[in-house]
Amino acid sequence: MSKAHKEIIQKVLEGDTRTVARLIRDIDDNIPGIRQVLKELYPYTGNAYVVGITGAPGVGKSTLVDQMILHLRKRGRTVGVLAVDPTSPFTGGAILGDRVRMQRHSMDKGVFIRSMATRGQFGGITQATRSAIDVLDATGKDYILVETVGVGQDEVDIVKTAHTTIVVVIPGMGDDIQAIKAGILEVGDIFVINKADREGADRTLMDLRMMLEMETDRTQRDDWKPPILKVQAVFDIGVSELLDTIEEHRQYLLRKYGDVKLRSNPARVKESLIQMLKDRLFESFLGKITKSGELDDTVLRISKGEIDPYSACDNLLKEHVV
Amino acid sequence: MSQRRIRVMVAKPGLDGHDRGARVIARAFRDAGFEVVYTGLHQTPEEIVEAAIQEDVDMIGLSSLAGAHRFLFPRVMELLKERGVEDIVVCGGGIIPDDDIPKLKAMGVKEIFTPGTPLHKIVEWVKENVKPREA
Numbered sequence: 001m002s003k004a005h006k007e008i009i010q011k012v013l014e015g016d017t018r019t020v021a022r023l024i025r026d027i028d029d030n031i032p033g034i035r036q037v038l039k040e041l042y043p044y045t046g047n048a049y050v051v052g053i054t055g056a057p058g059v060g061k062s063t064l065v066d067q068m069i070l071h072l073r074k075r076g077r078t079v080g081v082l083a084v085d086p087t088s089p090f091t092g093g094a095i096l097g098d099r100v101r102m103q104r105h106s107m108d109k110g111v112f113i114r115s116m117a118t119r120g121q122f123g124g125i126t127q128a129t130r131s132a133i134d135v136l137d138a139t140g141k142d143y144i145l146v147e148t149v150g151v152g153q154d155e156v157d158i159v160k161t162a163h164t165t166i167v168v169v170i171p172g173m174g175d176d177i178q179a180i181k182a183g184i185l186e187v188g189d190i191f192v193i194n195k196a197d198r199e200g201a202d203r204t205l206m207d208l209r210m211m212l213e214m215e216t217d218r219t220q221r222d223d224w225k226p227p228i229l230k231v232q233a234v235f236d237i238g239v240s241e242l243l244d245t246i247e248e249h250r251q252y253l254l255r256k257y258g259d260v261k262l263r264s265n266p267a268r269v270k271e272s273l274i275q276m277l278k279d280r281l282f283e284s285f286l287g288k289i290t291k292s293g294e295l296d297d298t299v300l301r302i303s304k305g306e307i308d309p310y311s312a313c314d315n316l317l318k319e320h321v322v
Numbered sequence: 323m324s325q326r327r328i329r330v331m332v333a334k335p336g337l338d339g340h341d342r343g344a345r346v347i348a349r350a351f352r353d354a355g356f357e358v359v360y361t362g363l364h365q366t367p368e369e370i371v372e373a374a375i376q377e378d379v380d381m382i383g384l385s386s387l388a389g390a391h392r393f394l395f396p397r398v399m400e401l402l403k404e405r406g407v408e409d410i411v412v413c414g415g416g417i418i419p420d421d422d423i424p425k426l427k428a429m430g431v432k433e434i435f436t437p438g439t440p441l442h443k444i445v446e447w448v449k450e451n452v453k454p455r456e457a
Contacts, residue, residue: 018407021378029326029454092327093352099373100362106372113376117357119327 002036009040015139017112024114027131038131041138046261048080048137051246052162054148054187059168060194061147062101064233064242069105071243072143078110080136080144082129087117094118098147112136118149127279130161130272159187160271163260164249166242168192169208171200185211188226189249192242196230205230224252281321288320326454328356331379333370334363335398338388343416347383350441354449367397374402374410381411381452384431391418391426399430411452415439 011019026034051068053061065081072079083098096115105111114136116129129146136144148158159165167188191212193204208228227245231238253260289295294316301307307315332348334341341363351358359377361370374382384395395414402408414426415435423434432451435444 017375021376025329025378087357088352091353092355094357095348095352096357096359099359099377103361103365103369103373106369106376113373115359115377
C-alpha cells in the first residue's frame with residue numbers, strides 16, 4: 001500500500017470530512033488509481049445499515065430523509081446521506097437540490113450529506129453511488145440513507161444496494177393502473193404514503209394493499225409483508241413509526257439470514273459483481289475503440305450505408321471482446 | 323475514463339429571502355455543464371462552508387440582495403481560511419454598491435457580478451477562473 005493511500009484510508013476511518021468529500025469526488029470523476037483506494041478500503045466496510053428511499057419526483061423524498069436524519073440522531077445514530085439527482089443528457093450539467101431540505105443538519109458532526117449526479121447512468125443510482133456508500137460505511141456511519149433520483153417505473157437498482165428499500169408515493173398518484181406497473185411495487189420493503197393529509201390517502205392505501213396482496217410471487221418468496229405507512233414528513237407525523245418499521249425489517253433480515261451483511265448474501269454479491277463487470281467491460285471496450293478511431297470509423301461507415309449496424313457491432317465485438 | 327466536472331455551490335447567506343436570481347444562475351451553470359449544489363435560503367456562513375466542504379465544490383457563488391454582504395461575505399472568507407479550504411473560489415452577486423466591491427475583493431472574493439451582467443459573461447468567467455482541482 002502506498003503511503004498516500006495509507007493516509008487517505010486512515011483519514012477516512014477517522015471520518016475526516018474533507019478527505020471523505022474528496023474521495024467521493026474522485027470516485028465520481030473516476031480518477032486513475034481510485035480503484036486501488038477502494039480495494040484497500042473494502043475490508044473496513046460492510047457495517048452500516050443502508051436504507052434506500054425511492055419514488056417519483058415530488059413525492060417528498062428529500063423532506064422525508066431530512067426528518068429521518070432528525071429521528072436517527074435522536075436515537076443516537078450517526079447518518080450518511082447520498083442524494084442522487086439527474087444529470088442533463090444534453091449539457092452534462094446537473095442541479096443538485098436535495099440538500100435544500102436537509103441543510104439544517106450540515107453543522108451536525110454526526111451527519112454527512114453528499115449530493116451526486118447520475119452522469120448518464122440509469123437505474124436510479126450509479127456505480128459511483130455504490131462506492132460512495134462504501135466510503136461512508138468505512139467512516140463508521142451507523143445508517144446510510146440513499147435518496148435515488150425521482151424514479152419512474154423500472155429504475156429500481158437501489159434494491160440491490162440497500163438493506164431496506166422504502167418506496168414513497170402520494171395520494172392521487174398511485175391509482176389503479178399506475179399501481180399495477182411492475183418494478184416499483186416489487187422493490188419496496190416498506191411503503192410510505194407521504195402527504196397523507198391530502199384527499200385520497202385512504203384510497204391510495206387500499207389500492208396499494210390490494211396490489212401488494214396480489215403479488216403472490218412475492219408472498220411465496222418471503223414472509224415479510226411490506227407495511228404501508230401514512231406519513232406527513234413535513235409535519236413530522238409518522239416518521240418515528242417509519243424508523244420503528246425499518247428496525248422491524250432489520251430484525252426480520254437478521255432472523256432470516258442470521259446476518260445483515262449484504263456481502264455475505266450470495267444473491268446480492270452476484271448482482272453487484274455483475275454490475276461492476278458490466279461497467280468495467282463497457283468502459284474498457286468503449287475506451288479502446290474510441291482511442292483507436294474504430295468507433296468514429298464505424299459510425300461513418302454506417303451513416304454512409306456501407307455497413308449495417310448489426311454487422312458493425314458483431315465486427316467490433318469479435319475484434320475486441322468475444 | 324476519468325473526467326473532472328466543475329462542481330459549484332450557489333448559496334444564499336443571511337436573512338435575504340430573494341432567490342430568483344440564485345435560481346437563474348444555478349440554471350445557467352447547469353446549462354454550462356457544471357454540477358450545481360443549491361443550498362436554499364437563509365444559510366449561515368458556517369452552514370455554507372461546511373456544505374461546500376462536504377460537497378467538495380470548486381467554487382461558491384454567494385447571492386445577496388439584502389445589504390448584509392459586508393458582514394456575510396467576509397465571514398465566509400474567514401471560515402474558509404479557518405478550515406484550510408481557501409482553494410475554493412468565491413464569487414458574489416446581487417445588489418452590491420460599487421464602493422463595496424474593492425473591499426470585498428481585498429478580502430479574497432474573486433469577483434462580484436452586479437445586476438445586468440449577462441449570464442454568459444458569468445459562465446465564461448467561471449470557466450476561465452475556476453478549474454476543477456487536480457488529483
